[in-house]
Amino acid sequence: MGSAVVLEEKWPVLGRHQQAAEWLRVWTDLGRAPRTIDAYARGLAEYLLVCERDGINPVTANKLQVAAFVKELTTRPSRRGPNVVVLDSGVGLANATLQQRLVPVRLFYDYLIEEGLRDSNPVGRGRYTPGRKFGGHQRGLVPRLKKLPWIPTEQQWLDLLEVVRDEPIRNRVMLAFAYDAALRREELCSLRTDDLDPAHRTLRVRAETTKTRRERIVPYLAATGVLLSGYLAHRATISRTRGPLFLSESRRNYGQPLTLWTWSKVIRRVALAADLPRFSTHTTRHLCLTDLARMGWELHTIASFAGHGSTESTLTYIHLSGRDLAEKLNRGMQQIHSWRIDMLTRANSTMPEATS
Incomplete structure (x- = not known):
């Protein structure tokens, strides 16, 4: 309970929405790590503030309104400006950060469904659905990008x-x-x-x-x-x-x-x-x-x-660089490559000369 109170003091918007406060209290009582609870509180508070600004009831928000929130996250100027190192520009959140912001919003709507306050979750999650047309894969609200980790030379x-x-x-x-x-x-x-x-x-x-x-x-x-x-x-x-x-x-x-x-x-x-x-x-x-x-x-x-x-x-x-992969390929192909070249040169040496 104490942790939930501290979070509401840090983000007063959580205290103005009864269901949000209850949802966070459930995760706290379940013993989730303090940093996880803090991240959940931050992400949900950001969403609730946007809802209040735009006059949206978060309990009844639809997918279109959640999509507008996502668009704002992807276009807002970065506070780090030109010093940003994760993105290719100083605009919007990185894909991984965007996913982190949406997780608490999605879990919040899961909670509302369990409590009988909603019938569906406006924040979709990518998953395989048997019997679904066009490959059976349902995309999440935001595509998840998987980038290679950077490592120094x-x-x-x-x-x-x-x-x-x-x-x-x-x-x-x-x-x-x-x-x-x-x-x-x-x-x-x-x-x-x-x-x-x-x-x-x-x-x-x-x-x-x-x-x-x-x-x-x-x-x-x-x-x-x-x-x-x-x-x-x-x-x-x-x-x-x-x-x-x-x-x-x-x-x-x-x-x-x-x-x-x-x-x-x-x-x-x-x-x-x-x-x-x-x-x-x-x-x-x-x-x-x-x-x-x-x-x-x-x-x-x-x-x-x-x-x-x-x-x-x-x-x-694990990130093997192009050079690492090239070396592995060369080691693996050296024997068969030599054999093919040998056979090729032998074939050339036995071929009759071309006539004009």
């Missing part, structure tokens, strides 16, 4: 490391863990001192910090262990108590657990200094999983290492 990675070399030891060990163990931002920032097993060079990623709620044990390399030893010695000068591994050293939050947003700011600052604006807190995870694929790891092994619920999720993270 070898030179870009070296440029980043050149900048990181001058960073405090905490930031260096965090970046090493982020790549070495393919950690998500929340998994990294939520590590505790008792999650470490230096004797076996492994760390425990607790279920409550993961996206899929799956606990896993992952290894890290000896070089990362050396950095970790140095950081633990440094951490002891800040706090000797066990608990969160990475601590803030700012004057305002000295000794407090490092927040997700602080780590994002660190990575953003480092990325811009290395002239790599597309580098993010998730890039190291993409890069690690891609490197494992390059080394020949089997897909299900990479999925287990990454903590994915299915290998399908893993495939969206």
Whole structure:
């Protein structure tokens, strides 16, 4: 209940719509992660504000009115303007962000249907429908784009490391863990001192910090262990108590657990200094999983290492560049290619000369 009240204080529009407040309270009582609840509240509040502005009753809104909301999201100017790095221009939301905004709206209408307040959901979801004409596939309200994740080239990675070399030891060990163990931002920032097993060079990623709620044990390399030893010695000068591994050293939050947003700011600052604006807190995870694929790891092994619920999720993270694929093709085709060329040249050498 307390969490719901805080959300209504943050977005007063939620308190003005009884069904919206009740819907959020249900998800909160079901124990959804605070960040998930916060994202749901933000997305639904944005939709409700548009409904209030346009004089639309959200309970009875139709597909046309929801489509108008989607159009606004895709055309509104980006607050980051020319600094936007995800889109090709400074207008509208990225496709993935747009999908995130629509999820709470769709779930809200699912709730209204369950409560008997509506008969249908104006926010469609793409799904396969047996017996449906034209292939049996029903499109969602917004097509879902699947783009390849960006990963740095070898030179870009070296440029980043050149900048990181001058960073405090905490930031260096965090970046090493982020790549070495393919950690998500929340998994990294939520590590505790008792999650470490230096004797076996492994760390425990607790279920409550993961996206899929799956606990896993992952290894890290000896070089990362050396950095970790140095950081633990440094951490002891800040706090000797066990608990969160990475601590803030700012004057305002000295000794407090490092927040997700602080780590994002660190990575953003480092990325811009290395002239790599597309580098993010998730890039190291993409890069690690891609490197494992390059080394020949089997897909299900990479999925287990990454903590994915299915290998399908893993495939969206692994990005082999055109150069990687060309090298694989060349290695696989070398023998048969040589055979074909050999046969071709032999055939040419036995062919009679052309007559004029």
